[in-house]
Amino acid sequence: MNLRDFIEQLFTDIRDVAQIIAPLAAVIGFLGLGIMYMGSSWPIVGDWKRDNPKAANQVVIGLLFVVFAASVTTLITFA
Numbered sequence: 001m002n003l004r005d006f007i008e009q010l011f012t013d014i015r016d017v018a019q020i021i022a023p024l025a026a027v028i029g030f031l032g033l034g035i036m037y038m039g040s041s042w043p044i045v046g047d048w049k050r051d052n053p054k055a056a057n058q059v060v061i062g063l064l065f066v067v068f069a070a071s072v073t074t075l076i077t078f079a
Helices: 003-041 043-051 055-075
Strands: none
Touching: 003 043, 003 055, 043 055
């Protein structure tokens, strides 16, 4: 196996792992965001949300990054 084949296989493996992890992270993020908004009436979630007012914005930015990363991995092709 020469260097070119090794690097190509490495990036193929990274792409495959990213395509598995990205949707899982997105699902977990959307569930967490839903719990943050809908669970505000629960004392634990309400106190945490009051202590971390920027948390929802950070989750949304993270989800946008995950969706962007998943889109990029689908566009990567190796000839």
